[in-house]
Amino acid sequence: MSDLPPASSVKRWLVTTNHKDVGVLYLLTALFFLLLGGVLALLIRMQLWVPGPSILSGRAYNEAVTTHGLLMVFWFLSPFAFGFANYVVPLQIGAKDLAFPRLNALSYWLYLFSGLLMMVSFFQGGTYDAGWTMYAPLNIPEYSPMVGGTTAVLALLMFVVSVTMGTVNFLVTIHYGKAEGMGMWNIPLFTWSILLTVWMMLFAFAALLGALLLLGSDRIIGTLYFTATGTEDSSLLWAHLFWFFGHPEVYIVFFPALGVMLEIFQTFSGRRLVGRKWVILAMILIAVQSFLVWMHHMFLTNINLEIKTIMMATTIGISLPFDLIVFALIYTLVKGRVQFTTPFLFSLGALLLFILGGITGVFLGAVVLDYEFRGTYWVVAHFHYVMFGGATALFGALYYWYPKMTGRMYDEFLGKLHFGTFFVGFNLLYFPLFLAWETPRRVFEYNVELITWHQLATIGGFIVAASFLIMFYNLYVSYWNGEPAGANPWEFSRTAEWAIDSPPPLENWPGRASYADGSLSFIETPSTTHAADGGQVAEPGVVEEFLEVHEPTETEAVHDEPHEDHASIWPFGIGVGLFVLFLGLSGLHGAELQGPHYLAAIAVGVGLSGYALLGFGFEQFHAPEAAIAERWPFEGIGKTKLGVWFFLASDVVVFGAVIGAFIFIRAGMGWGAWETVPPDPLPGLVNTFVLLTSSFTVILALVAAERKSKRGLLGALGATFVLGLTFLGIKAWEWSYEFSIGIYPQTSIEASVYYVTTGLHGLHVVLGMLIAGFMLYRIYSVDAYLEDHRPVEFFGLYWHFVDIVWVFLFPLFYLM
Amino acid sequence: MTSVKLYTAIYVALLVLATSKVIFFQLFDYWTAVSMTMVTAVAKTLLIVAYFQHLRFEPRSLTYLVGMGAFAVFLLTVAATYSIF
Structure with a gap:
């Protein structure tokens, strides 16, 4: 641990793990990617001023369209929302920070470096150019051969790793760290929206990770998952995996914006949301339903009509809970006294735009209409109204929480001018696209009769861009010269972030927050009365009504928590290392290196990542678990164990997607036509015994740790390590034999699936052994885990999971 | 235990x-x-x-959590495979 430097120091921003700092970093980085994606959008609109080639070549246009989509969907929308989530969620639930602050910083750095990787891809012979949905077979190197194409895939993969870490972190934080007295129904609505978003992300992004691992393998090793010649269902395989992620992703992007709308509508109507519980239930229902509609993106493929009909029905079904939410929002305004501030205007605008986007989407959800609309600008207009329209509320959020983050008010006139310009520009940009719906997507050719609509859209695009210049000017000038905002500039805000200084002090408030007596109070503990550096209400207002400061009781004093750490350089180091490593991997094409510099990058990347990971592992970083908190439904588990279980649940989906891909391909080919790759099941059976035995030794290690037996712990964990090594040795022998008889990953679809699936499992074994090796060293050198055996248990949970995967892989690949 | x-x-x-x-x-x-x-x-x-x-000895919510992951991939695999017949 090192001390956190002041905010004026660059070092502060490299080492900080504090949720508010990380939130600001997310917001600034996301706005940077908004600018980048926006410039690409303007290029697209300029190109479409007249039909046919003009300023961009065909390839450059494809790259601009693809990268615009990828940047906006992945690197802008969600991270922008999670900037607010980072800053606000811990404050709203009464937590000091996220559950795992260092992991949070790591999420941010992987996000930033994945975005930088995306930018580098432009300079590697061109970036990925086959559409943001990365449909097969255009996604394989035969059709998108540039090195930059592989880099873009790897950038997305790195981004998904970042998202997975963030997801686990937020799930544990919200479920495990709510202030005393804050039950599930009392969670503020923005935090509710983030909670449901991360639940969707946990499973949806895992499916995308599975898909990207297969695509990465096709591009880097040369396997045949998405090669059209492998099986006629290859392109459907990608579509299923991608849209199983992709449809929940629509709500993953929209829910935080919805949460902002719910929050802002309450604050600026001065009224509690009408039907609050029903709105929460409707959001839960949508989160579940979002996983049941994905094939409506595949109506024009050759999937059967029965499944299309089912998905049409589920799609219509998902609009029902949305109707409830929209009416609740409208009725809240009707019942309240509306203040037309800038945040409110953006939220209201978002609602109007989203309603239009939603209604036009119903057309696409009907199979027959989709046959006509698919691949046209109707789709383009619809999803911009939904995704960008929803994100409009996020700009409202920027104005809403700007006073909290900076302590200064923005300029209200310029804010309203921004909204007016934006709203006019938005509709001028996207509404004509409905009228020019016959324009085909993804190409710059269109019927010249539609030219007026396209030129209006281009003008609208520039107006939207100009509106953001007003926003940046306003926020920049206000940062230096804005009126002091005080703790709570809004008359009717009710959530906890408004009860403390703007900006809040490092540890938010002295002591701990509590709602035990029905209103917010801060309970001081002996250590925090000395550490306190803020936490007072600066202005009288509504918050004063529910803010009290309690003296600690004797029981509470027992739960006094030691000082927290807020700084670590290692997340940044891991980010740099993985950036270099992934850049090196992008130079592998069909298992052949495109140049020696890529090999050097791989070597340097492995070295840097390994060094930083070791630094991360050895660092003493204290992020205490709150002694008193609401934890339904995970009481008594422990925050790290809960985090491990969330991670494992997501890994179930990653492996499930990969194994599901095998079943899908094999069923598509005809189950009996599949040729099993290993000639003999014996090595597989022996490895099954080896892994089962290693699971047993891990359990013995836990027993030894509980009994504080160093020798027993070293012996049992050492045996696990040796058994892991044995497993890999047998695997290596088996693979080398298969290579010797000419079976390579590129040989056939059967070989591809066999090598990738068992290889991914083998990679999990290697990761487990690295952790086991690290733990063995710590036991040997500092008698670790004898006083606190929990890390041995956490490692065991992971190792048993790896064992379970093999329980399925052995029969699937050796016996069937 | x-x-x-x-x-x-x-x-x-x-x-x-x-x-x-x-x-x-x-x-x-x-x-x-x-x-x-x-x-x-x-x-x-x-x-x-x-x-x-030792999930048997943990709060049931952890079982549901892992069960949800398993159900998600089961749904994906079965529905996707069914869709091509």
Whole structure:
């Protein structure tokens, strides 16, 4: 641990793990990617001023369209929302920070470096150019051969790793760290929206990770998952995996914006949301339903009509809970006294735009209409109204929480001018696209009769861009010269972030927050009365009504928590290392290196990542678990164990997607036509015994740790390590034999699936052994885990999971 | 909870179940063997999860959490495979 430097120091921003700092970093980085994606959008609109080639070549246009989509969907929308989530969620639930602050910083750095990787891809012979949905077979190197194409895939993969870490972190934080007295129904609505978003992300992004691992393998090793010649269902395989992620992703992007709308509508109507519980239930229902509609993106493929009909029905079904939410929002305004501030205007605008986007989407959800609309600008207009329209509320959020983050008010006139310009520009940009719906997507050719609509859209695009210049000017000038905002500039805000200084002090408030007596109070503990550096209400207002400061009781004093750490350089180091490593991997094409510099990058990347990971592992970083908190439904588990279980649940989906891909391909080919790759099941059976035995030794290690037996712990964990090594040795022998008889990953679809699936499992074994090796060293050198055996248990949970995967892989690949 | 005897018994049961998979393919026709093998694999998983990962002794919510992940991939695999027939 090192001390956190002041905010004026660059070092502060490299080492900080504090949720508010990380939130600001997310917001600034996301706005940077908004600018980048926006410039690409303007290029697209300029190109479409007249039909046919003009300023961009065909390839450059494809790259601009693809990268615009990828940047906006992945690197802008969600991270922008999670900037607010980072800053606000811990404050709203009464937590000091996220559950795992260092992991949070790591999420941010992987996000930033994945975005930088995306930018580098432009300079590697061109970036990925086959559409943001990365449909097969255009996604394989035969059709998108540039090195930059592989880099873009790897950038997305790195981004998904970042998202997975963030997801686990937020799930544990919200479920495990709510202030005393804050039950599930009392969670503020923005935090509710983030909670449901991360639940969707946990499973949806895992499916995308599975898909990207297969695509990465096709591009880097040369396997045949998405090669059209492998099986006629290859392109459907990608579509299923991608849209199983992709449809929940629509709500993953929209829910935080919805949460902002719910929050802002309450604050600026001065009224509690009408039907609050029903709105929460409707959001839960949508989160579940979002996983049941994905094939409506595949109506024009050759999937059967029965499944299309089912998905049409589920799609219509998902609009029902949305109707409830929209009416609740409208009725809240009707019942309240509306203040037309800038945040409110953006939220209201978002609602109007989203309603239009939603209604036009119903057309696409009907199979027959989709046959006509698919691949046209109707789709383009619809999803911009939904995704960008929803994100409009996020700009409202920027104005809403700007006073909290900076302590200064923005300029209200310029804010309203921004909204007016934006709203006019938005509709001028996207509404004509409905009228020019016959324009085909993804190409710059269109019927010249539609030219007026396209030129209006281009003008609208520039107006939207100009509106953001007003926003940046306003926020920049206000940062230096804005009126002091005080703790709570809004008359009717009710959530906890408004009860403390703007900006809040490092540890938010002295002591701990509590709602035990029905209103917010801060309970001081002996250590925090000395550490306190803020936490007072600066202005009288509504918050004063529910803010009290309690003296600690004797029981509470027992739960006094030691000082927290807020700084670590290692997340940044891991980010740099993985950036270099992934850049090196992008130079592998069909298992052949495109140049020696890529090999050097791989070597340097492995070295840097390994060094930083070791630094991360050895660092003493204290992020205490709150002694008193609401934890339904995970009481008594422990925050790290809960985090491990969330991670494992997501890994179930990653492996499930990969194994599901095998079943899908094999069923598509005809189950009996599949040729099993290993000639003999014996090595597989022996490895099954080896892994089962290693699971047993891990359990013995836990027993030894509980009994504080160093020798027993070293012996049992050492045996696990040796058994892991044995497993890999047998695997290596088996693979080398298969290579010797000419079976390579590129040989056939059967070989591809066999090598990738068992290889991914083998990679999990290697990761487990690295952790086991690290733990063995710590036991040997500092008698670790004898006083606190929990890390041995956490490692065991992971190792048993790896064992379970093999329980399925052995029969699937050796016996069937 | 940390009974070495219990863990040993489960370990032996897992070894027996693992061996049985190979035997099924010697004794029964292909699809019977496949069905029995998958049932065995699920049984082994339940044993490992319940005892080695001691989910049996944890709050039930953790079981639901992992169950949701398993259900999600089951749904994806079954629905996707069904869609191409």
